[in-house]
Amino acid sequence: MKLIVRLLLSALAVVVLANILNGVSVDGYVTAIIVALVLSxxxxxxxxxxxxxxxxxxxxxxxxxxxxxxxxxxxxxxxxISGFAVDGIWWAVLFSILLSVLQSLLHSFLNDD
Known part of the structure; x- marks a missing residue:
């Protein structure tokens, strides 16, 4: 169950960053889940x-x-992935850094007992 929640939080991070960054685009929420799964x-x-x-x-x-x-x-x-687009290496670097930070913040809300 925790794996699914982490996957959905990663997909949420992908959607948020795709809306913030001009060089990254995701077609929809299902594509964001696929992106999170493929990245994993x-x-x-x-x-x-x-x-x-x-x-x-x-x-x-x-x-x-x-x-x-x-x-x-x-x-x-x-x-x-056909519905996921990154314009270049520098957008990928920025996306990578911000995705790591955002995933760390979102995963810190999970209770790791």
Missing amino acids: ILNLFVKPILVILTLPITILTLGLFLIIVNALVILLADSL
Whole structure:
């Protein structure tokens, strides 16, 4: 049950950010739920592979390259989902940062007993 609530909160964060940012668009609420689900799956399977492959540059930049890795995951989700669009890498970086902050705020309201 908690997984579904986290997924819906992530979808809410996607909708809010798509309404705020000009370079990001989502067709509807169902698409936002699909975006949240696909981002979760990509973060589970693809992101660790990207982190390992880019480990030298991540160490060189003291971890700041992970922001670009997050943006690449978002752009990959953009190419997989037809109702979700991100205009470029910089919009993906901004979306990634704001999505992380908003998800942290929304998930902090859940009671983790």
